[in-house]
Amino acid sequence: MIALLLRDLRLAVRAGGGFGLGLAFFLIVTVLIPFGVGPETGLLSRIAPGILWIGALLACLLSLDRIFALDWEDGSLDLLATAPLPMEGIVTIKALAHWITTGLPLVLAAPALGVLLSLPPSGYLWVLVSLALGTPALSVIGTFGAALTVGLKRGGLLxxxxxxxxxxxxxxxxxxxxxRGAEGLAVQTPLLMLAGISFGTLALLPFASAAVLRINLR
Amino acid sequence: MSIWEYANPVKFIRTTDRILPWVSVAAVLCLVTGLVWGYFFTPDDYRQGATVKIIYLHVPSALMAINAWIMMLVASLIWIIRRHHVSALAARAAAPVGATFTIIALATGALWGQPMWGTWWAWDPRLTSFLILFLFYLGYMALWSAIENDDTAADLTSILCLVGSVFALLSRYAVLFWNQGLHQGASLSMDKEENVADVFWYPLLVCIAGFVLLFVALVFLRTQTEIRARRSRALLAREGRT
Amino acid sequence: MNLTVRDLAVARGGVPVLEALSFTLAPGRALVLRGPNGSGKTTLLRTIAGLQPAFEGEIEGAGERIAYAAHSDGLKSMLSVTENLRFWAQVFAQTDIEPALDAFDLRGLEERMAGTLSAGQKRRLGLARLMVTGRPVWVLDEPTVSLDTASVARFAEAVRRHLAEGGSALLATHIDLGLGEAQVLDVTPFKAAPRVSLEDEAFL
Incomplete structure (x- = not known):
C-alpha cells in the first residue's frame, strides 16, 4: 500500500503539474472573484473565508477524474484488483494521494491568498484549520464519485x-x-461537526467506494 | 403467500394492471375534491388572505418529494439485499416523479413566499434543503442514464442512493445550523394544538391522499414501462440479436 | 494445487458467451486456449482472474494464486523500467526484480522511462511483471502481441522455466509457442447457446 502511495506521488510530481494545476486554478479563482464583486476591501474581507473555501472546493473537484481514470486506461486498475491489496485499502490510498497532491497544497496556499482578499488577521488560523480538517473529506467523497464514474466516457461532468x-x-x-473564526466568534460547534464529517467519511465511505469500483470493474 | 411474489415482473404487471385504473381514478377524485373544496369552500386566512390556499399544492408535494426519496431508498436496499429487478426499476421510475414534486414544492413555495415574505426566494433552511434534495435527484437520474448495463446501473445508483441519503440528512442539519429561517413551522404535526384549523385541515388531508395516490399510480405506470423495456431487450437477447 | 474449472459459463455484458466448460490445470502444466475472435477467451480469463463473477459453475484454486496479464500492461510511462517492476514487486510483497530483468532481456533499459520504450519492449516489461508477482498460476491474454520472434522464444523459455518450478500457465494465444507439453483447448464447441440470464428470464 505504501508502494502505491509512493508511486502515485511520484507520478504526480513527474507528470508535471500534478501539484501545480489545482493550485494555479485556486489562485485564478481567487483573483477573479474581486473582478466580479468589486475591489472594495470591506466586502472582500467579509466574504474572504467563503471564497477561499469555494475556491479550494472547485480546485479539488477539478482533479477528481484523474484519481482512477489513468489507472483504468492503462490497465493497472485491473491488475491492482487482482493484487493482494484490499480494494478498500486501494481507494483509501488513492484518496490520500489525491489529498497530498491537491488538498494539502491548497491548505498551505490559502493564507497567502487570504492576503489578496484582505482576510482579517484573526481569520488566518481558522481558514488554515478548517481547510486542513475539511479537505480530506473532500478528497474521500471525491474518490467515491470518481469510483462511480470510472470507465464512463465523458464522466467528468457527471x-x-x-x-x-x-x-x-x-x-x-x-x-x-x-x-466565525474571521469574525472572532466561537468556532467550537462547527469545528466539531466538520471533524465529525471528515472522520466519518474517512471511516465509512471507502467501503462504498470499493463496492462501486468492484462493480465497475466486472 | 409472500409479498416477494410481486417482485416477479410478470406478476407485478398483471397485478398492477388490475389496480392501476382504480388508483388513478381515486387519485383524480381525491385531487379534484380536495382542491375544489380547498379553493372554493374554505374561508380566507385572517392574516394570509387567499394566498394561504396554495397550501393544498405546496404541502402535499413537499411531503411527497421527501417520501419519494425514502421510497427510492427502501427500493434500493431491497435491490442490494434481495436483488429483485422490479425493486431497482421502481426506484428508477420514482426518481423523476420525486424530482417533479420537488420542483412543484419549490415553485409553489416561491409563489407563496412572494406576498408573504416579500421575496421569491430566501436562503431559508427548508427551502435550501429542498433545493439540495433536487440536486440529489438530478445526480441520481444522471447516473442512471449514463450507464448502459442495466444491472450495473442498478447497483451503482442503489449505492449512490444510500450514500446520498446520509449526506442529504447531514445537509439538512448543516443547513439548519447555517441559517435559522423565515419558514413557518411544520403545517402538520400530531400535536393538535400546533395544527392548522380544522376547516383547512380536512381538505388538506384529502389533497395529501390524492398526491399519495397520484404518486403510486405514476410509479406503477413508469415501473411497468421500465419492465416492458427490459422485457423487449431480454426478448432480443434470447434471439441472439444483442 | 490444481486450478479446476467445473461447468463454467461466463458472460459478457450479462449475455453468456461460453458454457459447460470444464478443465483441470495441474502444477507444471500449461493450457493453451484457442478460438476465433469474440469467442469469449478474454471473458473466460477475466472470470478466472476474479475480475468478474462466474455466470454459472465453479472455479477452484484461483483467487490469490493468479497472476493476470491482459492486453494492456498497466505500465506507467512516467516511471522507469525498474520503478515499474519494483512497484509491482512491492505490491505483491516480493523483493527481487533481477531475474525478471534478465529473463526478458531488459538489461540496458533499466533507467529508461516506460513511455519511451517500443511496443515490443513495453510488452516484455509487462510480461516481466508476472515474474515479480511470485504467484503460481499465470493467466495470460494474448501475451505475444507485438513481440518479435526472438522475444517470443524468450517468453516461451520463461514460461517453461515457470512450469519447471511447479507453476502453471493458462494462455490464450494463436501462435505456436513451441511449448510441446502444453495441452490445447479449443473453446469453439463451448459457445453458449443464445439465451438470457436467469434474471432476464423473469421478464419473459
Missing amino acids: LSILVLPLYVPTLIFGAEVAR
Whole structure:
C-alpha cells in the first residue's frame, strides 16, 4: 500500500503539474472573484473565508477524474484488483494521494491568498484549520464519485453533478468555521461537526467506494 | 403467500394492471375534491388572505418529494439485499416523479413566499434543503442514464442512493445550523394544538391522499414501462440479436 | 494445487458467451486456449482472474494464486523500467526484480522511462511483471502481441522455466509457442447457446 502511495506521488510530481494545476486554478479563482464583486476591501474581507473555501472546493473537484481514470486506461486498475491489496485499502490510498497532491497544497496556499482578499488577521488560523480538517473529506467523497464514474466516457461532468451535492455539509461547516473564526466568534460547534464529517467519511465511505469500483470493474 | 411474489415482473404487471385504473381514478377524485373544496369552500386566512390556499399544492408535494426519496431508498436496499429487478426499476421510475414534486414544492413555495415574505426566494433552511434534495435527484437520474448495463446501473445508483441519503440528512442539519429561517413551522404535526384549523385541515388531508395516490399510480405506470423495456431487450437477447 | 474449472459459463455484458466448460490445470502444466475472435477467451480469463463473477459453475484454486496479464500492461510511462517492476514487486510483497530483468532481456533499459520504450519492449516489461508477482498460476491474454520472434522464444523459455518450478500457465494465444507439453483447448464447441440470464428470464 505504501508502494502505491509512493508511486502515485511520484507520478504526480513527474507528470508535471500534478501539484501545480489545482493550485494555479485556486489562485485564478481567487483573483477573479474581486473582478466580479468589486475591489472594495470591506466586502472582500467579509466574504474572504467563503471564497477561499469555494475556491479550494472547485480546485479539488477539478482533479477528481484523474484519481482512477489513468489507472483504468492503462490497465493497472485491473491488475491492482487482482493484487493482494484490499480494494478498500486501494481507494483509501488513492484518496490520500489525491489529498497530498491537491488538498494539502491548497491548505498551505490559502493564507497567502487570504492576503489578496484582505482576510482579517484573526481569520488566518481558522481558514488554515478548517481547510486542513475539511479537505480530506473532500478528497474521500471525491474518490467515491470518481469510483462511480470510472470507465464512463465523458464522466467528468457527471462526476461534478454527483459530487457537488455531497460536498454541501462539508462546505457549510468548513466555511462556517472560517467565517466565525474571521469574525472572532466561537468556532467550537462547527469545528466539531466538520471533524465529525471528515472522520466519518474517512471511516465509512471507502467501503462504498470499493463496492462501486468492484462493480465497475466486472 | 409472500409479498416477494410481486417482485416477479410478470406478476407485478398483471397485478398492477388490475389496480392501476382504480388508483388513478381515486387519485383524480381525491385531487379534484380536495382542491375544489380547498379553493372554493374554505374561508380566507385572517392574516394570509387567499394566498394561504396554495397550501393544498405546496404541502402535499413537499411531503411527497421527501417520501419519494425514502421510497427510492427502501427500493434500493431491497435491490442490494434481495436483488429483485422490479425493486431497482421502481426506484428508477420514482426518481423523476420525486424530482417533479420537488420542483412543484419549490415553485409553489416561491409563489407563496412572494406576498408573504416579500421575496421569491430566501436562503431559508427548508427551502435550501429542498433545493439540495433536487440536486440529489438530478445526480441520481444522471447516473442512471449514463450507464448502459442495466444491472450495473442498478447497483451503482442503489449505492449512490444510500450514500446520498446520509449526506442529504447531514445537509439538512448543516443547513439548519447555517441559517435559522423565515419558514413557518411544520403545517402538520400530531400535536393538535400546533395544527392548522380544522376547516383547512380536512381538505388538506384529502389533497395529501390524492398526491399519495397520484404518486403510486405514476410509479406503477413508469415501473411497468421500465419492465416492458427490459422485457423487449431480454426478448432480443434470447434471439441472439444483442 | 490444481486450478479446476467445473461447468463454467461466463458472460459478457450479462449475455453468456461460453458454457459447460470444464478443465483441470495441474502444477507444471500449461493450457493453451484457442478460438476465433469474440469467442469469449478474454471473458473466460477475466472470470478466472476474479475480475468478474462466474455466470454459472465453479472455479477452484484461483483467487490469490493468479497472476493476470491482459492486453494492456498497466505500465506507467512516467516511471522507469525498474520503478515499474519494483512497484509491482512491492505490491505483491516480493523483493527481487533481477531475474525478471534478465529473463526478458531488459538489461540496458533499466533507467529508461516506460513511455519511451517500443511496443515490443513495453510488452516484455509487462510480461516481466508476472515474474515479480511470485504467484503460481499465470493467466495470460494474448501475451505475444507485438513481440518479435526472438522475444517470443524468450517468453516461451520463461514460461517453461515457470512450469519447471511447479507453476502453471493458462494462455490464450494463436501462435505456436513451441511449448510441446502444453495441452490445447479449443473453446469453439463451448459457445453458449443464445439465451438470457436467469434474471432476464423473469421478464419473459
